[in-house]
Amino acid sequence: MSRPEVSMAERKRRLVSDELTESALQLLAVKGYDGVTIDEIVAAAGVSRRTFFRYFASKEDVVVQFLVDMGSDMRAELAERPVDESTSQALLHAVRIPLHACAVDSERALRVVRLILRTPALHARFLERQAHWRDGLTTQVGQRLGLAPETELYPGLAAGMALTAFDAVLRRWCDSDGAEDPAALLDEAFAVIAPALDGAAGR
């Protein structure tokens, strides 16, 4: 009753998913990635092992999955930037999205990022997601400039450089335990790469 704008089934799914993610992150942060089994996670969340794999494709996914939305958000942001903006400025705004998400809930984000960066299996998965981000940004940059990414190297390089900056900033932010300001670091990083993004050779 009331207003099932989202079917109650949908809310139920969210609930289970969140419960699982929460339990997992809690345990993983304490005992480390290899120190926790799926059985412990599902026991903490109060669901069956089988159900876990109905929500997440793998143990890694429960940590990394939220990244797919951030990838979409980034791409959407880039798509909305005015076309007369320089490539570096547009990409800077796009890359700010995930970094801003960290700043909003730095406590939690720091725990997750630390876990990812120092767990090889998670780091590998994380980088693969980033590759998808790059692909999305690449086609978007190509669209902005009217360049075919299959023919021209520039779109892929531009997207890659932007994410290189993101990565460098994220690592620094994590290593400093959140002490350094991500936004300032990102500006600094983009000051370095901007000459390549907006340079004569680029466009």
Added chain:
Amino acid sequence: MSRPEVSMAERKRRLVSDELTESALQLLAVKGYDGVTIDEIVAAAGVSRRTFFRYFASKEDVVVQFLVDMGSDMRAELAERPVDESTSQALLHAVRIPLHACAVDSERALRVVRLILRTPALHARFLERQAHWRDGLTTQVGQRLGLAPETELYPGLAAGMALTAFDAVLRRWCDSDGAEDPAALLDEAFAVIAPALDGAAGR
């Protein structure tokens, strides 16, 4: 007899390792990553399952392991470049190493790269190795310029950009089935990123 410069035990290890790698690559290329089990690989190589894991830490490793040597080679090359050379030139020479290795045995390399790039699990592992390459190049760049990579963003960004170029070239080379010239593509890519590597903001 003759000259056991390398202990016979060592040669034996190489033999087993090569046998395993060969069998694995053969099978994986044909049946796909998930279509092959370790048992099939070891049966083809004529060793026990346990032995496989004495040589490779995981199923992924048998495909990706050779990359560690390429990482060392790259870093060594960068270390040997004259210090008065521009950063972009030095990094270009370093990144040429792995690309050159592809060109030497393009037949085989193409098969492996294809397998890696279109198998998510392998791609993830591949990117993680590249992250190690980047770390090595980062400290090396820092050393060249007398910059502390923990303080300055530039070394990490420079190394990251160089590998972004490498990655873009590798993908293009693979997508074109080896038709395009890696060396030419790399020059093209470095023409884009060089302004950032050697630009005023950099050093």
Added chain:
DNA sequence: CACCGCGTGACACTCAGTGTCAATGCGCCT
């Protein structure tokens, strides 16, 4: 009330990866 569809739990199974131990083979020393 009977029906239907979906999410769930229970169970069994495959496969990756690890620890342990006994057997084997090779180099070395006496």
Added chain:
DNA sequence: AGGCGCATTGACACTGAGTGTCACGCGGTG
């Protein structure tokens, strides 16, 4: 030659990730 130590191997057992299958229960519907 014979014995000793060291390293590699195979066999076996075990844990944990991931998947297929099926029967149950619950909410909505004619």
